[in-house]
Amino acid sequence: MPQFSRTLVTTALPYANGPVHLGHLAGVYLPADLYVRYKRLKGEDVIHIGGSDEHGVPITITAEKEGISPQDVVDRYHRMNLDAFTKCGISFDYYGRTTSAVHHQTAKDFFFEIERKEIFQQKTEKLFFDAQTNRFLSDRYVTGICPICNNPEANGDQCEQCGTHLSPLELLNPKSKLSDATPELRETMHWYFPLGRFQQQLENYVNLHEDDWRSNVVNYTRTWLKQGLNDRAITRDLNWGITVPLDSDEAVGKVLYVWFDAVLGYISFTKEWATQQGEADRWKSYWQDPACRLVHFIGKDNVVFHTLMFPAILMAWNEAPQADCYNLADNVPASEFMNFEGRKFSKSRNYAVYLGEFLEKFPADTLRYSIAMNYPENKDTDFSWQDFQNRTNGELADTLGNFIKRSVDFTNTRFDGMVPADVTTDEWNNLGIDWQETLEQLDRAYEGFHFRDAASLGMDIARAANRFLTVSEPWKLIKVDREAAGRTIALSLNLCHALSIALYPVLPETCQRIHAMLGFDGRIEDLIVRGKSLFTELLTPVLLQGHKLRENSEILFTKIEDSAIAPEFAKINALLAEAEKREAAMVENRIEFKPVISFDDFQKIDLRVATVIAAEPVKKASKLLKLQLQIGSVTKQVLAGIAQHYSAEEMVGKNVVMVANLAERTMRNEVSQGMILAVEGADGKLFIIEPAGDEINGKQIQ
RNA sequence: CGUGGGGUGGAGCAAUUGGUAGCUCGUCGGGCUCAUAACCCGAAGGUUGCAGGUUCAAGUCCUGUCCCCACCA
Numbered sequence: 201m202p203q204f205s206r207t208l209v210t211t212a213l214p215y216a217n218g219p220v221h222l223g224h225l226a227g228v229y230l231p232a233d234l235y236v237r238y239k240r241l242k243g244e245d246v247i248h249i250g251g252s253d254e255h256g257v258p259i260t261i262t263a264e265k266e267g268i269s270p271q272d273v274v275d276r277y278h279r280m281n282l283d284a285f286t287k288c289g290i291s292f293d294y295y296g297r298t299t300s301a302v303h304h305q306t307a308k309d310f311f312f313e314i315e316r317k318e319i320f321q322q323k324t325e326k327l328f329f330d331a332q333t334n335r336f337l338s339d340r341y342v343t344g345i346c347p348i349c350n351n352p353e354a355n356g357d358q359c360e361q362c363g364t365h366l367s368p369l370e371l372l373n374p375k376s377k378l379s380d381a382t383p384e385l386r387e388t389m390h391w392y393f394p395l396g397r398f399q400q401q402l403e404n405y406v407n408l409h410e411d412d413w414r415s416n417v418v419n420y421t422r423t424w425l426k427q428g429l430n431d432r433a434i435t436r437d438l439n440w441g442i443t444v445p446l447d448s449d450e451a452v453g454k455v456l457y458v459w460f461d462a463v464l465g466y467i468s469f470t471k472e473w474a475t476q477q478g479e480a481d482r483w484k485s486y487w488q489d490p491a492c493r494l495v496h497f498i499g500k501d502n503v504v505f506h507t508l509m510f511p512a513i514l515m516a517w518n519e520a521p522q523a524d525c526y527n528l529a530d531n532v533p534a535s536e537f538m539n540f541e542g543r544k545f546s547k548s549r550n551y552a553v554y555l556g557e558f559l560e561k562f563p564a565d566t567l568r569y570s571i572a573m574n575y576p577e578n579k580d581t582d583f584s585w586q587d588f589q590n591r592t593n594g595e596l597a598d599t600l601g602n603f604i605k606r607s608v609d610f611t612n613t614r615f616d617g618m619v620p621a622d623v624t625t626d627e628w629n630n631l632g633i634d635w636q637e638t639l640e641q642l643d644r645a646y647e648g649f650h651f652r653d654a655a656s657l658g659m660d661i662a663r664a665a666n667r668f669l670t671v672s673e674p675w676k677l678i679k680v681d682r683e684a685a686g687r688t689i690a691l692s693l694n695l696c697h698a699l700s701i702a703l704y705p706v707l708p709e710t711c712q713r714i715h716a717m718l719g720f721d722g723r724i725e726d727l728i729v730r731g732k733s734l735f736t737e738l739l740t741p742v743l744l745q746g747h748k749l750r751e752n753s754e755i756l757f758t759k760i761e762d763s764a765i766a767p768e769f770a771k772i773n774a775l776l777a778e779a780e781k782r783e784a785a786m787v788e789n790r791i792e793f794k795p796v797i798s799f800d801d802f803q804k805i806d807l808r809v810a811t812v813i814a815a816e817p818v819k820k821a822s823k824l825l826k827l828q829l830q831i832g833s834v835t836k837q838v839l840a841g842i843a844q845h846y847s848a849e850e851m852v853g854k855n856v857v858m859v860a861n862l863a864e865r866t867m868r869n870e871v872s873q874g875m876i877l878a879v880e881g882a883d884g885k886l887f888i889i890e891p892a893g894d895e896i897n898g899k900q901i902q
Numbered sequence: 903c904g905u906g907g908g909g910u911g912g913a914g915c916a917a918u919u920g921g922u923a924g925c926u927c928g929u930c931g932g933g934c935u936c937a938u939a940a941c942c943c944g945a946a947g948g949u950u951g952c953a954g955g956u957u958c959a960a961g962u963c964c965u966g967u968c969c970c971c972a973c974c975a
Contacts, residue, residue, distance in 0.1 A: 215975080256975090258975090416906080416907080419905095419906065419907090420906080420974095423905070423906075424974095458975085459975085500972090501973090501974070501975065502974095502975080503974095504974075505974095505975090536907085536972090537972080539971095544971095544972085573915095573926090574914090574915095578907085579907060579908065579971095580907085580908090580971070580972075581914095581915090582914085584914090586913095587913095587914070587927095590914095590926090590927060590928095591926090591927095593938095594926085594927065595926080595927095597938060597940090598938075598940060598941080599940095599941090601937095601938070602937055602938055602940055602941075603937085603940095603941085604937095605936095605937055605938070605940095606936050606937035606938095606940080606941080607936085607937085608937095609936065609937060610936045610937080613936080614936085652915085652916095653916095656925085656926085659926090663926095666940095666941055666942075667941085667942065667943095669936080669937095669941080669942090670933095670934070670936095670941050670942040670943090671942070671943095673934080673935095673936090674936070675934090675935070675936045676934090676935095676936095678936095689936090753937095755938055756938090757938080758938080759938070
């Protein structure tokens with residue numbers, strides 16, 4: 201295990217085509233922030249780099265739909281997401297955008313370098329092109345009939361109904377999702393990155409980390425490696441993105457594919473950060489000094505981009521290096537997903553709670569706590585309003601907030617707002633809390649990315665603190681032994697201080713308020729000293745006798761009334777009802793085949809071409825026509841429920857398809873000796889099957 | 903079909919390499935009154951999806967089976 205002296209934390213770049221929701225926060229940004237804040241408080245050198253992913257097709261489509269430019273789209277969502285993150289206390293050291301000049305240059309540098317080494321391959325292939333919108337269509341923008349199950353709405357990459365993986369070329373009757381037009385095949389040339397070239401290196405890389413990476417990360421990655429790595433296109437035909445930095449004609453109209461572009465943003469933004477710090481070269485000490493630990497926080501959907509593709513890009517750069525080599529990620533703590541009220545968050549269905557929206561209603565720390573306690577570390581978890589209310593009221597307000605307040609209030613009313621005594625180390629160590637052990641547990645929790653543990657460790661202290669205060673009963677004690685009461689309250693106050701440190705990564709704003717309530721002026725962050733851990737303050741009492749608290753106490757967490765979350769339930773129900781309706785409509789459109797029958801079964805049906813020789817309405821039966829059918833030399837009478845669609849007169853002379861061996865049945869006192877075939881169109885309109893041909897009367901249909 | 907992840911007291915979750923099945927909430931009973939009707943103590947409640955197997959010992963390992971969920975921007 202190498203000893204790192206610095207840490208570079210990156211978070212997946214949110215796509216600037218929509219607002220981030222709680223699922224993103226839970227899987228990526230909050231855990232990263234907890235980790236980074238923890239390390240900062242420990243006095244370590246750590247930076248958190250993130251930013252907006254601002255290229256790609258969907259953005260251009262949004263722009264077109266709204267009649268604005270792609271730049272307008274990304275401007276909007278970049279600002280919106282950065283604002284939401286800031287409100288949530290996600291403390292980026294730098295939050296960049298892939299549209300920046302520095303990033304474009306970085307990406308081009310990488311392209312150039314890999315092109316120079318002749319690693320890329322150029323391939324020409326036929327892709328669907330939508331002439332109406334003038335775009336080449338990526339797989340998921342093509343829809344058509346699934347060749348396997350006939351689902352009419354199969355996607356170009358996969359049929360949702362039968363799960364088959366498809367190529368767009370396999371679809372029957374392909375349509376562009378952008379315009380409904382039938383796309384044409386056109387030749388186009390693209391640069392490909394030969395991932396397979398790095399197969400062995402990548403396998404070694406993963407093997408090296410099989411013990412310290414999460415099993416889900418290793419598994420996802422190995423699944424890919426087992427299948428063998430294919431060439432991957434790194435360019436696309438598009439006019440929004442980073443142009444291929446070559447002068448040749450073939451580079452015209454090509455941009456770098458987002459998967460190549462976006463991950464390099466981590467590097468670009470670190471450069472921008474360094475420049476902003478006034479030390480333009482400092483980014484190198486994070487990317488190119490092996491003493492720096494690189495950690496990518498992502499969701500599980502992003503694993504292979506960070507364990508295979510990005511490393512492969514860096515390996516390509518590092519090969520026969522002319523410049524300094526890049527570090528590969530030391531860890532990739534990919535989260536599972538957080539669901540919302542039992543279902544997946546879904547941007548397209550608008551089934552989501554957006555971060556900015558949430559923070560307009562409830563304080564950031566309540567969200568941070570709830571989400572930290574439900575961090576999807578090993579498996580998918582669930583965010584529910586009920587759970588959020590319970591945790592906020594029962595844990596944050598009742599357990600934590602109330603403890604702080606009762607300690608401070610008691611001091612203010614009985615001890616003039618001053619810490620009444622010094623606390624000895626013995627007393628501090630006899631609270632039933634093993635501080636040394638707590639410190640180690642906190643360290644294991646944060647360093648191992650176990651954020652639920654980290655948050656509950658803090659709350660455990662609050663619970664122990666309540667226990668201590670209730671059991672020592674200073675309100676009784678003060679009547680007989682003021683000094684003894686003072687000692688217990690001094691302990692309580694020091695517990696408050698300990699809580700403000702221990703919970704700081706999870707509840708930065710709240711802890712700052714505790715800090716202030718305890719009579720400290722500055723910011724907690726201002727106490728940070730490089731190389732010295734603030735958490736060691738847990739080991740000894742910090743508040744000394746005579747320390748003056750701020751005069752007034754405050755309620756740290758307002759309880760969430762049922763009425764405050766009731767509208768959220770209403771909203772969900774409305775959304776679900778809407779989704780259900782849509783899904784019901786889908787089911788209706790879906791073609792459900794009857795169970796398979798054998799050929800022999802089919803042969804049992806005697807289908808004949810019959811000619812209508814006479815027709816008349818049936819009395820008291822508005823839907824029935826009585827037909828006399830000629831089948832060769834035989835005449836049969838059939839009652840057909842077509843009176844509302846065909847008149848008796850127009851039926852005469854028609855050829856129809858008849859089931860000739862159907863058991864007889866009597867309706868309205870008339871015998872029906874078979875049935876004729878018809879198909880029901882929209883609105884229940886019937887169309888008779890009319891076989892056309894010469895001399896086919898009486899012939900069997902098969 | 904395939905691959906991956908799951909099924910633990912009413913709910914949500916924990917259980918390092920197999921070794922007394924824990925926690926939070928809820929329920930019930932009690933205590934306290936400093937505090938946000940809060941806090942503290944106690945109790946009830948699980949044959950760990952089902953069926954086999956390995957073992958001195960299985961939630962944990964093996965086999966089979968049933969059910970749930972996710973699956974490439």
